[in-house]
Amino acid sequence: MERSGIPQAILKGVIAIFMIAFLTSIVFAFLLKFTTIAEDSLQWIITALSFIAFFIGGFISGKSGGEKGWLLGGATALLFSCLVFLLQFLGYDEQFSLLQLLYHGGFLVAACFGGIIGVNIATNKT
Template identity: 30%
Template sequence: MKHVAKVRIPSPMLSGIVYAAVWLALGALSLSLLLRFGNMEENQLGLYSLIVHGIAALCGGFVSGRRSGKRGWYYGGALGFAYGVLVLLVGFLATNAGLTPSTLTMMGIALGSGALGGIFGVNTSK
């Protein structure tokens, strides 16, 4: 077992979505643990979930910009938009949630932080 195959996703958008999903899962897990074992209340969950979405889109945009090597704001912003649409689609299919001001806020945060992550990511590429 000296040679272990390494999986590398060549597409900047797909790899960014995968990393954003991992960060979203980690953020949701930590929020649920704070809600259960900490002193956080349910009425604070909306703000913290927006922060988790922003961090997930930032990390996904970073990976997307780093993998693309050029136009980081473009790839990061596209990733943030795609991430927001996927979250809205899952929310609509799971709970029949529609477009509200908070969902539009989440889309704006995802778009902006994804573009910012892409700018940072393209500047760290080789």
């Protein structure tokens, strides 16, 4: 694989994570607005969907990159986490809490696994 494909693969994964997060946010916003569901009852579902989104983002970056899926998935998660940190720090003047660091560590692991599986599925077509 050529070196110019690595940033494109990572960018595809980050875009996928943002798209999934945006779409699920819209769905849950409508659920919370038009039903009697409480926000607290959806906490674990939203957390699980977040891990799935990172897995899919890592999968897409690994499949697009074709090699070193753990590295592509990890870079995808790290880029997303850096963007979230910059938004939170520069926009809201807040730092990551310990709980957020744990979540983003889990997101990193999920994206790495997604990248590994994405590379293996991409290379098993022969």
